Every structure is written in structure tokens, then in C-alpha cells.
Amino acid sequence: AQKVTQAQTEISVVEKEDVTLDCVYETRDTTYYLFWYKQPPSGELVFLIRRNSFDEQNEISGRYSWNFQKSTSSFNFTITASQVVDSAVYFCALSEASDDYKLSFGAGTTVTVRA
């Protein structure tokens, strides 16, 4: 069964629009971590954020913000005032204590920001 679901396959926006990427996870563990990675067209994987299951505080980093809601098992990612450089594939991932903290990735969401 898929542990991480990113229902949006592709999102296309015009520059300066906000875009929200959904991530829903499934786990029975009480201790787990959630991650977001960015994969730009150049292909490398860039770490964006790591959040543990005991910290539901939302986080903001520049134009990026993350909303963690345990009640709905979601860890959504918003890019505010998008820019062309935000065009990339974004992956959400889960690591669980019961699985030796191995990463389970979602299928990814491709974001295209048009000028």
C-alpha cells in the first residue's frame, strides 16, 4: 500500500501565483518524520524540510511554507508568489520508526511556473 500519496500529478501556474502541493501519508507509528524534496530540471534532489511527528507547528521559510495536520495525516507545501525557478518536481516522503526510518516517497508533483 502506498504510504505517501501526492494526488496532484502536475500543476501549472503563472508567475506570482500561489501554489499548494498536497501530501497525505499513512502510518500507525507515533514516531515518524515527514520530508519535502525538490527535483529541478537539472535532476538533483534538494532537501527542503524535515518535520517530526511531535511538532505540528507550521513552518515558513521565505516563500515556502508547510502545514502539518496530524488529524488529517497531511503535510502540505505552499509556494507563495511563485517564480519560474520554482519549476520542479516536488516529492513528499515519510520515514517511520517501525521501518528503521527508511524513506517512503510519494510519486511527486510536477510544478510548472509560466512567465
Place this chain on the structure above:
Amino acid sequence: NAGVTQTPKFRVLKTGQSMTLLCAQDMNHEYMYWYRQDPGMGLRLIHYSVGEGTTAKGEVPDGYNVSRLKKQNFLLGLESAAPSQTSVYFCASSWEGVDTQYFGPGTRLTVL
């Protein structure tokens, strides 16, 4: 620091050929991982290592072997390549299993 490096960046093989992908990290990380990335499927774990001399199977280990003879290196081997192994391969490393994994630039492998 170079971080995580992978060799080679690209490779084309014929069915049945063998090859080894090299991953090196200079962060003194204990844990190292090999993933494959296929369209629409995210990344899937092939094998991983929790320290020098150790290896363990991940989600999709069949057709691959690994070795971790030195702490900084993690080798991924394909003994008899198949077209189904056409993929982009990523190596990653972390201090411990619970820590953030940092990825190499990837190797694009095509098996004809």
C-alpha cells in the same frame, strides 16, 4: 566538501552486461542508500547500509548487489543488466537512519 558524488553520470548497457555504480560521500555518514527513480513512481529503495561492512535489502533489491567495504563508499552492482533496470539511480547518505538523507546527482542508466 563534495557531499555525495556518483560515478558515472550516464551509461548505456546491452542486455546481459554487468556494471558497477560508485557512490562516495565525504560527510562521514554511517548510513548509505541506493534508490531508483522511474517515471510516476517516485524513488524506491534498492539496498542500504547502516555502516561499513553491512548491507540490507530495500523495497526492490532483485537483480542488484551492493558492497560497503569502506565507510565512504557504497557500490551498486548489476550482474546481468535487463531493460527493466533502465532508470535513474540515486545514492544518498545520512548520519543515522533517523536523520535527513542527502542525495547524489544521480546516474542515468539505459539498458538496451
